[in-house]
Amino acid sequence: MEINTILNIIKIQSVLTKKFDGLSLHGISLTDFMILHILSKAPGNRLKRIDLAENTGLTASGITRIILPLEKIGLVEKDSNERDARVSYVKLSTAGDKVYKEASVTADYISKKLLDGMAAEDLEIFSNQLKSLGGDI
Template sequence: MDATTRRGDEAARAANSPRVHDFGLLIKAATRLEQRIDTALRRECGIGHTMFEVLIRLCRQPGEEVSQRELADDLTLTSSGITRLIDRMEEADLVGRAPSPEDRRSVLVEPTDHGRTVFLQAVAVHSQVVERYFVVPLAGDDYTRLTRALGEIHKALREG
């Protein structure tokens, strides 16, 4: 067997390894679920999944002051990416901006009344999709184990 064939066989074994396969399943499932959520939110509420994520963050603690920088960090977006997103959301009357009273370089973002209304509609749509494709396919114990395991993975990634 020549070196090229040997490397090809090694590469095939690596590509078909259980860790590569299992992680691929996780990514494919998450990606497809996010696509289903995004499609449903756009169709039913006129917003995409990323806008929904912004509204979740802004509605989580009423009266909390959330800066654009915090939103960018929470959503893992660049400062220019969050600026463009908030621009679009402001144009759609979903959010408003205000200068921070503590830091004149910082801009605070808050949901509008219309944004809260759209968010509540979006939560219902999101819940239906998640229930159908994330909860129902699993037995009760499997769902509990999965969510607990995902929490542990998230914790390890935050700490690591």
């Protein structure tokens, strides 16, 4: 039963990603949106790449591959640490904040539509169960 639960979680993740990516999130993917969302909640709208990787569940190299195009289109920018030049941060840019806020409206709408059949109590229980598995965004 446990393996079927895990496999179903993976399948649902794939289905949800396809549904989100099939709709317009203002020109960004669901993964891009997740990164902008996490940065928007971080102190100073910035995080170290390794912390961003940990918060998304991706690898550091995976974050680097995703961040490069976001930097090129101006949604995120590199930010340095005043105390330690070896440490660099990924920071949500002004343009990235604008796109994030616009995409949030659409993402909220899509999320509500996808979870429409769930009672509020069930959704809260499900959310808490996901948190216990590490889904703590």
